[in-house]
Amino acid sequence: MRRLVSPRLIACCFAVAAIGAAAVSTASAPATAARAAEARTVEFNNGRWFDGEGFRAGTWYSVDGVLTRQRPARIDRVVDLAGGYATPPLAEAHNHNLQNAWGVRNFRGRYIDGGVQYAAMLCGDGADRDKARAALGADAPLDVLYASACISSSDGHPLAMARRNPDGSLRPVAEVHDHDYLVMDSVEDIERKWPRVRAARPDLIKAILVHSERPERRNDTRYFGMNGLRAELLAPLVQRAHRDGLRVAAHVESAADFRIAVEAGVDAIAHLPGYQIWDGRSEADYRLDDADIALAARRKIPLIATAGAAQLVAGKDVAKLERVRALQRDNLRRLLAAGVPLAVGSDRFDATVRAEIDYLAALELMPPARLWRAAVQDTPALLFPQRRIGRIAKGFEANFLVLADDPLSAPAALDRIRMKVRRGALY
Ligand SMILES: [Zn+2]
Numbered sequence: 001m002r003r004l005v006s007p008r009l010i011a012c013c014f015a016v017a018a019i020g021a022a023a024v025s026t027a028s029a030p031a032t033a034a035r036a037a038e039a040r041t042v043e044f045n046n047g048r049w050f051d052g053e054g055f056r057a058g059t060w061y062s063v064d065g066v067l068t069r070q071r072p073a074r075i076d077r078v079v080d081l082a083g084g085y086a087t088p089p090l091a092e093a094h095n096h097n098l099q100n101a102w103g104v105r106n107f108r109g110r111y112i113d114g115g116v117q118y119a120a121m122l123c124g125d126g127a128d129r130d131k132a133r134a135a136l137g138a139d140a141p142l143d144v145l146y147a148s149a150c151i152s153s154s155d156g157h158p159l160a161m162a163r164r165n166p167d168g169s170l171r172p173v174a175e176v177h178d179h180d181y182l183v184m185d186s187v188e189d190i191e192r193k194w195p196r197v198r199a200a201r202p203d204l205i206k207a208i209l210v211h212s213e214r215p216e217r218r219n220d221t222r223y224f225g226m227n228g229l230r231a232e233l234l235a236p237l238v239q240r241a242h243r244d245g246l247r248v249a250a251h252v253e254s255a256a257d258f259r260i261a262v263e264a265g266v267d268a269i270a271h272l273p274g275y276q277i278w279d280g281r282s283e284a285d286y287r288l289d290d291a292d293i294a295l296a297a298r299r300k301i302p303l304i305a306t307a308g309a310a311q312l313v314a315g316k317d318v319a320k321l322e323r324v325r326a327l328q329r330d331n332l333r334r335l336l337a338a339g340v341p342l343a344v345g346s347d348r349f350d351a352t353v354r355a356e357i358d359y360l361a362a363l364e365l366m367p368p369a370r371l372w373r374a375a376v377q378d379t380p381a382l383l384f385p386q387r388r389i390g391r392i393a394k395g396f397e398a399n400f401l402v403l404a405d406d407p408l409s410a411p412a413a414l415d416r417i418r419m420k421v422r423r424g425a426l427y
Contacts, residue, residue, distance in 0.1 A: 026261045039076035040064055042424050047391045047402065050344055052377065053369050055085050062424030065128060069394060079426070084402035084418050087372070088390050089117035091379035092353035093304045094249075094345025096121055098144055100128040104135035109291040111142055112427075114352050115356030115401040115417050118143050118380045118389070120345070122249060122270060123150035124159060125179060126200035141422040145208035145383055147249065149197040150181040151237065152228050155218055156204035157210050157251070160225025181208075187233055190240050197241075204247040206270065207237055211278065211285075213256035228257075235264040249304070253278070254285050261294045262301055266344065268382065269296070272305040272335075273325040276313040283323075288331050290338075297338040302382050305332065306347040308359030327364065332365050341383045354380075368408040400426040 021356045042062045048055035061068050061075075080149035097107040099121040111119065120146060121132070135173050136144060142253040152158070154177060162180040163170045182196055197205065210217075210228035217223040228251065241248045250256045258273050264316070274286030296303070307328050314321035336342065346356040357375050361368070380390035388396040400420035406411075 024230040027416050039424070041072045041074060041076045042398075043071070043075045043078045044081055044086070047084055047086045048406075050085070050372070050376070051392065052373055054131040054408065055087075056342075060086075060398075062347050062391065065398050065423030065425075067392065067394060067396050067398045069406055070108070071412045072369050081402050081419070084404060085406050085413065086392065086400045086402050087407060088264075088380065088392060088403050089115050089399055089420070090353050090375060091118035091358075091383055091390075091416075092116050092345055093120050093268075093343045093379050094122050094306050094347045095119060095349075095352070095381060096347070097349055097352075098132055098136065099124040099146070101131040104132050108136060108140070108142070111352055112420075114416075115414065115420055116352055116354075117141060117399055117422065118383050120145040120147065120204070120249075122147045122206050122251075122347075123179075123181060124148050125150070129200075133256060135413055141420070143384065145203040146199040146203055147204050149202035149246075150206040150208070151184055151197075152181050152208040153230065154185050156181075156183075156228045157208050159225050163225060174403075184229060184233055184237070186230075187236055190233065190237050194240060197246075198244070201271070202246060204238075204249055204267070205241050206251060207234060207266070208251040209234065209257040210251070210253045211257065211258060211281075212260060213254060225416045229255075229262045231256075233243075234260055234266070238264045253294070254281075255288050256285075258288055258296075262292055262296045262299065264301065266301060267386065269301060269303045270306070270345075271309070272303060272307050272328060272331060272349070274324060274331060275307060275310040277320075277324065277327075283327050286327055286331070288334065290334065293334055293338045293340060294339045296335070300341060300386040302341040302343045302378070303383075304337060304343045304345040304379075305360065306356065307332070307363070308343050308351075308356045309347045311359065312348060312350070313357075329363055330364060332363065336366055336370075341378055341382070343379045344375045345379070354414055357414070361411050372408060398422075 007321050045059040054095045061072055063072050097103045124146055126148045129148040158181060159176055162176045180194055184190060184193055184331050198292055208228040212228055212231040217227055249268040250261035250266040252261050255273050261269055310321060310324040344353055344356050346353050348414045349354050360371055377390040400421050401417050403413045404416040404418050407413035
């Protein structure tokens with residue numbers, strides 16, 4: 001039987017045992033659904049528009065939901081941006097809040113009100129995905145990708161999390177295996193289980209590595225349900241996925257996991273290693289090797305940092321968080337210098353990508369415009385590479401937010417969204 005959906009499932013993101021039964025706040029009331037584009041041509045004047053470096057004054061037009069600078073012969077509607085800052089909308093590259101219908105009902109409003117128009121839910125199954133899509137509605141101003149094939153080992157993450165019922169009891173392992181996530185323990189399992197992958201019709205695949213360089217964890221009951229794929233499975237799994245035209249995002253914990261993922265040719269790294277330092281491990285286990293960083297850069301493998309998840313793991317332990325932040329700074333500085341593409345995702349059940357933008361801004365590792373490009377330009381392009389989104393440019397979808405203040409001065413400008421536009425229509 002399928003279980004009742006609960007916050008337990010929503011938190012199946014980072015492989016940490018200590019989250020506990022955190023209260024999930026209720027989202028604000030669902031925003032008004034996007035109105036159908038009632039006007040074919042819209043003039044947006046008196047705005048300041050993000051051009052990748054800064055904001056430039058000007059007028060843009062939406063013609064059938066597509067941006068142009070060329071004034072159409074007929075204008076159906078004129079919208080005055082009153083000097084506001086127009087930027088492509090936000091994208092959340094790693095989350096779980098909208099992974100099932102319960103999550104959509106509770107968190108949909110938070111995303112839409114917060115100006116998030118694109119998102120990826122990185123672990124789930126096909127049945128939940130179908131219900132989540134239905135709950136979201138076809139005309140929601142929010143496009144969601146689902147990693148409805150989420151692959152790990154029989155003793156792997158997210159088993160421990162998925163087993164926990166809200167009342168503290170545990171679901172049987174057999175109920176979780178090949179339902180909440182797909183189990184692969186051997187290279188042979190890849191072909192054997194592939195029909196299940198296909199049946200889930202994933203938008204992308206999530207593959208989980210958790211300290212794959214430490215096989216001794218498998219015999220340690222403390223780690224049961226918190227491990228991941230054996231390292232040797234990843235490359236053949238990625239090759240199999242690519243033959244089907246499917247992309248693979250890898251959950252990684254350690255520097256060794258990062259190397260294995262990069263060498264396997266994954267399409268995205270879903271975490272910056274070291275958002276938590278496991279018991280008995282130290283910074284050395286999470287400090288990325290320069291050669292691995294260089295290979296990731298050459299292969300243009302994007303990194304979804306989810307760095308702010310460290311705050312949830314550390315809780316009130318300030319010293320612990322400071323240690324992790326120093327490690328993250330060291331890794332991120334070298335990743336950015338090498339040119340590894342940065343994508344933005346929070347992996348937080350209590351927030352959206354906004355929390356990650358704030359966290360990364362506070363690390364002060366890059367100029368504000370560089371972070372903003374990662375958030376509004378590079379992350380949408382990673383999620384939907386086939387679409388023309390993430391830029392205010394001719395031929396791109398007329399999707400943008402208008403902020404009262406300049407977000408390059410402070411991301412807190414996201415607190416004051418004046419206007420949200422989707423394919424030329426206000427919502
Ligand atoms: Zn996650």
